[in-house]
Amino acid sequence: MSKESKRERKDAEFTAYLHARQPSLLRTAYLLTGDRHVAEDVLQTSLAKLYLAWDKVRDRDSVDAYLRRIMVNENNSLWRRGWKRREHTTEVLPEGDPHHDQHDEGQGAALWDVVQSLPPKARAVLVLRYYEQLSEAETADVLGISTGTVKSQCSRAIASLRQRVPVDLHPGGGR
Numbered sequence: 238m239s240k241e242s243k244r245e246r247k248d249a250e251f252t253a254y255l256h257a258r259q260p261s262l263l264r265t266a267y268l269l270t271g272d273r274h275v276a277e278d279v280l281q282t283s284l285a286k287l288y289l290a291w292d293k294v295r296d297r298d299s300v301d302a303y304l305r306r307i308m309v310n311e312n313n314s315l316w317r318r319g320w321k322r323r324e325h326t327t328e329v330l331p332e333g334d335p336h337h338d339q340h341d342e343g344q345g346a347a348l349w350d351v352v353q354s355l356p357p358k359a360r361a362v363l364v365l366r367y368y369e370q371l372s373e374a375e376t377a378d379v380l381g382i383s384t385g386t387v388k389s390q391c392s393r394a395i396a397s398l399r400q401r402v403p404v405d406l407h408p409g410g411g412r
Contacts, residue, residue: 251291254300255284262304268364269312271353279315283307305369306379309361351401359394366391 259280266276266283287294287304294300352360358380365376366387373391377384 247291251288258301258304262301262308265305265364265369266308266312268368269308269357269361270315271349271360275315279308279311282311286311302375302379305365306381309365309379312357312361348402351398351403354401355394355397359390359397362387362390363394 262284263276263280266280267273270276270279283304286307287300290303294303352363355363361380362376365371365379366373371379373384373387377387380387382390
């Protein structure tokens with residue numbers, strides 16, 4: 238097989254994967270980062286890294302896991318960059334344009350505000366465990382931590398959410 242045809246096959250496989258998985262991957266990136274624009278950047282960078290390593294990924298069934306790991310690492314590395322430390326808090330937040338997948342009368346946005354108050358690693362554990370529905374072992378593998386750490390991070394994050402969530406957002410309206 239010529240170099241040209243190998244590249245064409247690689248491009249076709251990657252493009253098919255991208256078309257099938259991009260919406261779901263963007264939602265995962267958004268849940269990890271808490272910001273649509275940062276999520277798009279994290280996903281774009283992660284997909285570029287995946288494309289460069291596409292030929293090295295032998296088990297095509299594990300591409301999602303491999304890409305999730307890249308996204309988590311990219312998200313974590315954002316917090317290590319110097320420009321991030323130079324940002325300062327302000328009294329007035331700029332107006333944002335929230336993105337809602339469906340009508341929820343503002344409850345989803347209010348709940349998401351509470352979830353965003355969690356530390357990035359705790360949020361990553363919750364996203365992978367409950368949104369991506371990974372097992373504790375799979376979550377531990379993606380994050381490079383022990384299963385026990387996944388369990389304790391989940392437990393602490395959920396306890397923290399229970400304390401922070403306003404009564405009107407509790408299931409059953411806090412009755």
